[in-house]
Amino acid sequence: MGVGFAVGVLGVLILSHAAYFTIQYRSLLKITEEQFSGPPINVVMELIAGLVLCMWAALTVPGKFLSILPQSDENQVVALPANLDFMIFNHRGKTLPSSMDAKFK
Amino acid sequence: MVSKTEEEQVNRLEGQVENGGGGEWEYLCLVRKLKLRRSFNVLKYGLSILNNPKKRSALGSEEWTLYEQVAIAAMDCQRLDLAKDFIKILAEKFPESKRVGRLEALLLEAMDLWEEAEKAYSSLLEDNELDPVIHKRRVAMAKAQGNISGAIEWLNKYLEIFMADHDAWRELAEIYVSLQMYKQAAFCYEELILSQPTIPLYHLAYADVLYTLGGLENLHMAKKYYASTTDLTGGKNTRALFGICLCTSAIEQLTKGRNKDDKENSQLASLSATALEKDYKQRAPNKVSLLASTLRSLKLSS
Numbered sequence: 001m002g003v004g005f006a007v008g009v010l011g012v013l014i015l016s017h018a019a020y021f022t023i024q025y026r027s028l029l030k031i032t033e034e035q036f037s038g039p040p041i042n043v044v045m046e047l048i049a050g051l052v053l054c055m056w057a058a059l060t061v062p063g064k065f066l067s068i069l070p071q072s073d074e075n076q077v078v079a080l081p082a083n084l085d086f087m088i089f090n091h092r093g094k095t096l097p098s099s100m101d102a103k104f105k
Numbered sequence: 106m107v108s109k110t111e112e113e114q115v116n117r118l119e120g121q122v123e124n125g126g127g128g129e130w131e132y133l134c135l136v137r138k139l140k141l142r143r144s145f146n147v148l149k150y151g152l153s154i155l156n157n158p159k160k161r162s163a164l165g166s167e168e169w170t171l172y173e174q175v176a177i178a179a180m181d182c183q184r185l186d187l188a189k190d191f192i193k194i195l196a197e198k199f200p201e202s203k204r205v206g207r208l209e210a211l212l213l214e215a216m217d218l219w220e221e222a223e224k225a226y227s228s229l230l231e232d233n234e235l236d237p238v239i240h241k242r243r244v245a246m247a248k249a250q251g252n253i254s255g256a257i258e259w260l261n262k263y264l265e266i267f268m269a270d271h272d273a274w275r276e277l278a279e280i281y282v283s284l285q286m287y288k289q290a291a292f293c294y295e296e297l298i299l300s301q302p303t304i305p306l307y308h309l310a311y312a313d314v315l316y317t318l319g320g321l322e323n324l325h326m327a328k329k330y331y332a333s334t335t336d337l338t339g340g341k342n343t344r345a346l347f348g349i350c351l352c353t354s355a356i357e358q359l360t361k362g363r364n365k366d367d368k369e370n371s372q373l374a375s376l377s378a379t380a381l382e383k384d385y386k387q388r389a390p391n392k393v394s395l396l397a398s399t400l401r402s403l404k405l406s407s
Contacts, residue, residue, distance in 0.1 A: 074108065089183075
């Protein structure tokens with residue numbers, strides 16, 4: 001988890017550096033009075049690298065993903081809850097001898 | 106809804122506690138979360154925690170929830186003396202509490218003092234007109250006294266106010282099925298499927314009721330719902346697969362001589378038969394011949 005976190009921080013840093021570099025590049029272009037056609041190629045590479053690192057971190061940091069398919073083994077609904085709001089107490093267990101002798105002190 | 110992982114967890118904890126491995130509090134919390142009715146175990150392990158003053162003080166404020174849980178379990182196991190003790194302790198700690206008032210009325214119910222319990226519930230309702238738990242207890246009281254039609258009346262009145270309560274719809278459906286009023290039960294199951302369409306057990310119960318009603322239309326619908334159950338469970342529900350085979354053979358019996366577009370129907374039936382055979386070979390190999398003869402007789406009877 002520490003590794004994923006560090007990678008995420010690194011990705012964010014790379015993205016912010018790319019943004020800062022682009023702003024500097026634009027101000028440089030304003031000085032030389034040229035048109036701003038697009039960011040320079042190394043900024044694009046930085047952006048792609050930052051994207052990959054951030055995505056990897058976003059997928060590894062949260063931990064184990066739970067399955068959502070209803071057919072998967074762990075999501076099978078085995079039983080419905082026993083409807084305790086409608087529970088009645090005069091069932092057949094009333095006539096059975098009480099096997100519980102525990103007392104409360 | 107108890108999923109498979111949760112059930113395994115509960116069974117594992119139960120085994121662990123039974124062999125003296127500790128973990129009673131986790132077991133009790135899990136039973137409370139999943140709303141299981143394991144009163145004997147809850148009473149045994151709850152008492153073991155409550156009798157031990159060290160463990161009891163370690164719980165802090167959760168002690169009172171435990172008292173409530175163990176009191177209800179004691180009533181279920183017919184240990185009314187224990188339940189009375191617990192409720193007395195709770196009443197001392199929380200006087201004038203509605204929750205404790207409900208428990209006291211529950212105790213009156215368990216002691217078969219129906220009029221006193223009814224009086225207690227009415228007085229609790231005066232303070233709070235729309236308390237769903239008290240309305241449900243009135244239904245349960247009518248059911249316990251054997252007055253099933255009264256229970257149906259109360260439950261219908263309750264559902265007019267609280268239409269979104271799935272447990273109540275399920276209870277009503279089961280009562281109708283027990284009285285063989287299948288059309289009304291089908292209506293209740295339709296409400297359940299509308300509100301929770303991803304639970305295959307409701308589809309299965311609805312399909313069972315439709316199959317019991319009979320008639321060509323109902324059989325077609327039942328087959329559709331057995332198929333949807335199979336879809337939702339990934340083909341692992343044996344009862345749904347059997348349902349498909351039985352519906353197909355019943356439909357063929359009813360439409361004898363009328364050769365409609367039966368290719369699709371027979372394909373579905375043969376697919377489910379193959380799935381059944383595979384399942385039986387894996388899980389109960391000594392019953393495969395029995396299954397084969399049953400399936401053959403279903404196909405032959407058409």
